Amino acid sequence: MTPELIASRTEIFFRLNTRTAVDCASFAYAFEHPLNEIMDYLRESRLCFNRLLDFGTPIPLNEYSAQQSVALILNDKNYSERLGSLPRERYTHPDVGFDEIFFVLAEFVSLLSRGDVQAVEKRRPYAQDCVAKTSRSIRDGMNGFLNLQLAVATRNQSALDAGLRARQTPFAKAFRNLTIRNFPTGLLDLWGLGLARLALNSGLEVRERSVYLPLELL
Secondary structure (H helix, E strand, O other): OOHHHHHHOOHHHHHHHHHHHHHHHHHHHHOOOOHHHHHHHHHHHHHHHHHHHOOOOOOOHHHHHHHHHHHHHOOOHHHHHHHHOOOHHHHOOOOOOOOHHHHHHHHHHHHHHOOOHHHHHHHHHHHHHHHHOOOHHHHHHHHHHHHHHHHHHOOOHHHHHHHHHHHHHHHHHHOOOOOOOOOHHHOOOHHHHHHHHHHHHOOOOOOOOEOOEOHHHO
16 A cells, blocks of 8 residues: 555545455465465555554454454564554444443553553453453453463463464354354454464464464464
């Protein structure tokens, strides 16, 4: 994308292209395209979201969280820092609501990205309380996400292994639902890949292998 094209496009273009590029990366992976093509789509998504941030409008939390993972997969520390520096109101959209635990998990990604494990530990009781207050349908999944982040924060290899192993079955099962089975988000575990990068950066090993978690992207 040339500088001239970037300068001429509107906010909605960058918002839509951010999502589309991530979807294309997932489809490219599913159809066994070359790894560099998958990474190029993720770089395109990063470029568009970076430009989208310049408009200053609120962004839905799910899109923000996806870009946290993109930054980690690309191992782009500057991008991670920019995302981590955003105040919460920038990824709180008035028309898209989320339980508090989703915001806390996003906060923990930012803290772990900059190695602030003490802040994660300090916020642990609050995070666990947020999990307890979620609906039963998502509680186990949220608890699994949180425990994986805590495993990285405490550099607990066995907890990381167990958490990643336990994640694979429900991840696959969730996207067998007829209403969402064709969504590209079910083809590639972006959140899991982002967490795997955090684990590797903290000195842990990522021993679990899954078709949804292609570590060769890291």
